[in-house]
Amino acid sequence: MAEEEQGRAATEAAAIFDPHRQRLQRIAYRMLGSMAEAEDIVQDAFLRWLGADRTAVREPAAFLTRIVTRLCLDQLKSARARRETYIGPWLPEPIVLPESAMEAEDDLTVTLMLALERLTPLERAAFLLHDVFGLSFAEVAEALERDAAAARQLASRARSHVRTEKPRYTLPAGEGETIAGAFFAASRSGDVAALKALLAESAILYTDGGGKRNAALNPIATAEKIARFFAGIAVPEKGGPSTFLRYVMIDGLPGFVSLEKDGLIQTTAFEIEDGRITRLYIVRNPDKLARLQREFG
Known part of the structure; x- marks a missing residue:
């Protein structure tokens, strides 16, 4: 009976989690530049979701975003250490999509992702969550465990660094x-x-x-x-x-x-x-x- 209850709970948890999985994966990829690492982060987030008191969670999307953001911030510490010894230029793992499948936030190009590499992890997270994924500063602050004013300042500093990297030229068709x-x-x-x-x-x-x-x-x-x-x-x-x-x-x-x-x-x-x-x-x-x-x- 206990196994049946555990299986039922896991199914219910997955039913709530799965509609958010793709967006969480995009956030993690933009933070880390690696789809393999992003997938690991999202799986870890699911396990934490499975073990959480889900009845106390009013907004699963915000709760899961906070988990993924914090896991990414931890991951960035070791990722940056690895990149210091990386041989040659580091580029993000290429994500290939047909133009018809591009999401609105996919105007965050390789150039911009490299610009994000020059930011602190907190600046990077604030910029992505607010400017790219549309979270309010209150939500960003909660995810980063900072107050709203600090979150706003982090995003502003990040924006000033990456503004010059925004594409200025729209490609004609073909x-x-x-x-x-x-x-x-x-x-x-x-x-x-x-x-x-x-x-x-x-x-x-x-x-x-x-x-x-x-x-x-x-x-x-x-x-x-x-x-x-x-x-x-x-x-x-x-x-x-x-x-x-x-x-x-x-x-x-x-x-x-x-x-x-x-x-x-x-x-x-x-x-x-x-x-x-x-x-x-x-x-x-x-x-x-x-x-x-x-x-x-």
Whole structure:
């Protein structure tokens, strides 16, 4: 009988929790930059929900958001320590979606997520919960265990840091896909002139191999240096055939998934302004591509 009651309680808990799972996972991913870690956080939150006195919870959404936020803040402490020893540039795990599946908050691009990395964990949480996910400052304050004035100040400081990273250019229909295809062809052939024509003069390239696949250990700046970089790796003995698999949106930015000569995939995302690529984000770390490898590999 006790087992039946436990099973019934678990079913009832899941019925309340599951409608919030996707949103909680998005919050955790935006906090941590890792979908695997976000899933672990949300599962931990469910276990805590299962053990809570649910009859005393008037607003499950707010209660669960508080749990996930606090778990993420704890996780960020160890995550930041790991990133201090990370080999090369760190980029968030790429989340690939068709444009039709984009949520309103998915305008939080790779560029903005990197800007969030420069904030304190509390500033990051306040900004995400209020500015991105629409919580009131009273709700943010409760989640962060601060008063409303402190929560407002945290969000304001965060906003001032990330304001300059907001996209200022709206892509005309089809432009992202056209540029993605042109960039793939030029980068694989090593066509320096074609690459420079696609890149803004002040463009910056970030490549994340995590020490597990070849990648540039530092960001590469200027169109000239980026074009020369791709020309260098297009030399036959250094590179090989790769396949353009699909044009996609990667964390809110246009890009593509490609299959490389080592049999592993990589993602390439672009920030584009006035028809030129201003930022490139290439993820090659297989740990961050495991779920996409299963889908595309």
